[in-house]
Amino acid sequence: MNICGLFLRGFLENYNDSLNSEPIFSILYGRTFRFPKTTSLYRVLKGYFRGIFRMIIAPVNATKSKFNNALVLDQFNNRWDPAIRIEYVESLDREKNELALVNKMDLPIFVSYPRRIFLCISLIAVFPLVIILFIYKKGLKANAALIPVITYEYVGLSRIIKDNNISRLYYFNSYEFDSNLVATLLMDDGVHVIKIPSPNPLSYHYKNILCSELVLSSRYQLEELETGNLSTNGSIKFWVPENSSLYLSKYLITRKTKKVIGYYSSANWLRVKLGHSEILPRMRNDEELLMKLGETVNITGSKLRVFLHPREKIHAQKDEVKDYYSRLLSDSAYDIDSFSLDDVSACKLNEVDVAITPLTTLFFERVFCGFKSFMILDSADVFPLKSSPLANICLTNMNDLEKRIEESLEISNDEFFKKHNLNDYYLNGIDSKKLQTIFNL
DSSP: OOHHHHHHHHHHSEEEOSSOEEEGGGGGOSOOSSSOSSOOHHHHHHHHHHHHHHHHHSOOOOSOOOOOSEEEEEOOOTTSOHHHHHHHHHHHOTTOOOEEEEEGGGGGGGSOHHHHHHHHHHHHHHHHHHHHHHHTSTTOHHHHHTHHHHHHHHHHHHHHHHHHTOOEEEEESTTSTTHHHHHHHHHHTTOEEEEEOOSSOGGGTOSEEOSSEEEEOSHHHHHHHHHTSSEESSEEEEOOOTTHHHHHHHHTTOOOOOSOEEEEOOOHHHHHHTTOGGGHHHHHHHHHHHHHHHHHHHHHTOOEEEEOOHHHHSOSOHHHHHHHHHHHSOGGGEEEOOSOTTSOGGGGGGGOSEEEESSOHHHHHHHHHTOOEEEEOSOOSSSSOTTSGGGGSEESOOTTHHHHHHHHHTSOHHHHHHHTTOTTTGGGGOOHHHHHHHTTO
């Protein structure tokens, strides 16, 4: 059954997955970062038919696709080096398959012209039903706009898998709202689907995770699953964070740091500027934190270093990025580390003694590597769990931030981790000699 037929079936009956019985479209009532959440019906219409148009004009791969029997599915642009993902999976997966990587954004080229014509007709025909089904779910109109995109992406992926008899799929960036649908369809066809989330908390982007295997890369993610608030039908594996091969060789040898306070940006101000207004509270929290850090470094006589998010590094208007931080911080209080994508922030963790961050992957990578860190949150409703040791270093009140920083500057990394009961978080409790063997360090 093609995906359009499956969508139509979802209006008429329940689709039984391995976790529960529910209408097929409830699998699609998730979050997306590919389209603004709060948007008008006009923009939904425009986005929907723009997706159809892009499928029509995309080039076609005239030759039969040739891939190995295991595939890595990713969604990336020029910010990322895809070879890192290949190396990561090859280092940690015991299956030792020959891997090939496909960019989710390139999948339309594997859809033939006759199939595109059929899809266009089907997508136009079901459009009224799509709108009806999504419009009454508050805040999910954006998902309706992306139905054409996820449809032709799945059709292209299915073509690759069938042409090459692929039996295993390693699924990165699986937080997007269509990932459970894609996983369900592929597993029904006998494909072993391994989802690999980032080290960030699962609870922000996941509820039910449909897959054959789920790879955890943070000790906190295991705590989340143990609470029962999240569920998965897949078996659990435990890996180190995906960029580990870039920096582990440095931090396994020494964790000596420089007396610098670090701020790792999540670029929320830029996301809001691009239309993601639902994260406006996070942006305001970031700005309050930056101003508080400006006061702290002036009082303590220390220096603040700002590490930019890749979104800020590739932003076309560099002066706009500089002006944003200058508006919040005194020029004498801080410096920006680098605008170069080649300068990976995770490879410079030892250049910061104490890091203060909003919710960002760099926080979890620092904790994994054993460096002193605090996270400032606008709310603790979702994260962290009160029973988790991470609650000791995640703050919603900045009143005692200056005191926390001063105290932390006076103790070693080992003392910091012992004080906050974080020893199991350092290297996720894995013996360092074992990691050296895995990565040939």
